[in-house]
Amino acid sequence: MIQMNEVTKTYETRNRTGLFRSELKRVTAVKNLSLNIDKGEIVGLLGLNGAGKTTTIRMLSTLLDPTSGDIQIDGVSLAGNRRDVQQKVNMIAGGERMLYWRLTGRENLQYFGKLYGLSASKIRVESDRLLAEVGLTEAADQPVEQYSKGMKQRLQIARGLINDPQYLFLDEPTLGLDAPIARQLRGTVRQLAKEQGKGILLTSHYLQEVEELCDRVYVLNRGELLLCDKPEAIVRQVAGSQTAHLDVTGWDEALRPQLLEHLGQLGHPAELAGSCRSDESSFGSDAFYRISVQTPSADRLITELLPWTAANGLVITGFSCDKPNLEDAIILLSEGRVS
Numbered sequence: 001m002i003q004m005n006e007v008t009k010t011y012e013t014r015n016r017t018g019l020f021r022s023e024l025k026r027v028t029a030v031k032n033l034s035l036n037i038d039k040g041e042i043v044g045l046l047g048l049n050g051a052g053k054t055t056t057i058r059m060l061s062t063l064l065d066p067t068s069g070d071i072q073i074d075g076v077s078l079a080g081n082r083r084d085v086q087q088k089v090n091m092i093a094g095g096e097r098m099l100y101w102r103l104t105g106r107e108n109l110q111y112f113g114k115l116y117g118l119s120a121s122k123i124r125v126e127s128d129r130l131l132a133e134v135g136l137t138e139a140a141d142q143p144v145e146q147y148s149k150g151m152k153q154r155l156q157i158a159r160g161l162i163n164d165p166q167y168l169f170l171d172e173p174t175l176g177l178d179a180p181i182a183r184q185l186r187g188t189v190r191q192l193a194k195e196q197g198k199g200i201l202l203t204s205h206y207l208q209e210v211e212e213l214c215d216r217v218y219v220l221n222r223g224e225l226l227l228c229d230k231p232e233a234i235v236r237q238v239a240g241s242q243t244a245h246l247d248v249t250g251w252d253e254a255l256r257p258q259l260l261e262h263l264g265q266l267g268h269p270a271e272l273a274g275s276c277r278s279d280e281s282s283f284g285s286d287a288f289y290r291i292s293v294q295t296p297s298a299d300r301l302i303t304e305l306l307p308w309t310a311a312n313g314l315v316i317t318g319f320s321c322d323k324p325n326l327e328d329a330i331i332l333l334s335e336g337r338v339s
């Protein structure tokens with residue numbers, strides 16, 4: 001497990017104030033941050049307003065030292081054990097960073113393998129294996145500058161796995177990729193965590209990707225931890241309830257109190273909004289009544305309500321749900337509309 005305990009990082013820079021004068025400026029990018037990542041877990045790191053994500057990832061990757069606090073990887077403190085810790089972690093960046101364009105794919109892997117102190121024979125075996133795993137065997141001896149975006153990103157994955165890390169930090173891994181390649185990459189990320197047991201920390205501006213992949217999400221604001229929970233719990237907590245819509249024919253206003261009572265019994269004490277609508281696509285009869293119920297779980301409500309509608313002679317002509325998502329929650333948080 002990776003444990004970050006009350007870590008703070010303050011940058012010190014000098015701002016020029018005159019020809020021979022400068023003043024010291026301090027920026028605290030991460031404040032008292034504690035987080036953990038288990039093996040086999042995909043953890044998201046989201047941020048608002050210069051949140052400190054990159055600084056956090058750079059500290060976890062041993063590229064930056066914390067100003068205070070402690071980072072432990074499988075019980076070994078990073079301070080004083082950099083070399084050991086480096087063997088257990090690696091980082092995969094999106095876009096076109098961290099690759100040498102003039103070198104071939106194979107040469108890139110050889111170079112990074114050497115940096116991790118792997119023997120020549122181990123590098124040969126691992127490079128062949130990883131190039132095959134990411135589908136680059138045929139392009140292995142081509143310079144990277146001739147690769148497509150998707151090929152470069154697949155090589156990034158191979159590079160990030162060259163030391164067989166236990167923990168991987170993915171910084172915007174699908175940045176600028178076409179939808180099919182991004183989907184393929186998400187599959188690989190899931191497989192690395194769920195089948196190979198690697199602990200993964202993921203930052204991404206694509207919140208749907210975070211929602212789809214992450215078991216838990218940390219939300220940072222100006223370097224401080226704002227929230228940590230499962231994506232669906234954050235959505236519920238920040239963006240509120242869902243709305244289930246059930247379109248029925250045969251509605252009678254006399255049913256309203258019974259329906260409200262039934263919803264209460266089902267554990268959905270609800271505001272019931274109803275409206276008469278007509279819908280040319282609804283088969284046969286063109287008028288239907290829309291029952292709209294706010295509820296924590298729209299899917300569950302619709303399933304549970306089906307027997308009641310049948311027992312009361314209502315015919316369902318359609319149903320739908322309005323569900324807020326992680327993007328809605330993060331927008332509300334960034335606008336400060338949530339306390």
Ligand SMILES: Nc1ncnc2c1ncn2[C@@H]1O[C@H](COP(=O)(O)OP(=O)(O)OP(=O)(O)O)[C@@H](O)[C@H]1O
Pocket residue numbers: 011012013027028029047050051052053054055056
């Ligand atoms: N080398 C540095 N020297 C001084 N200040 C820095 C340095 N790197 C980052 N900062 C500052 O630290 C804060 C956090 O930056 P960081 O890059 O970690 O945030 P981030 O969440 O990755 O942001 P973004 O999503 O915009 O890339 C910002 O205010 C930034 O200006």
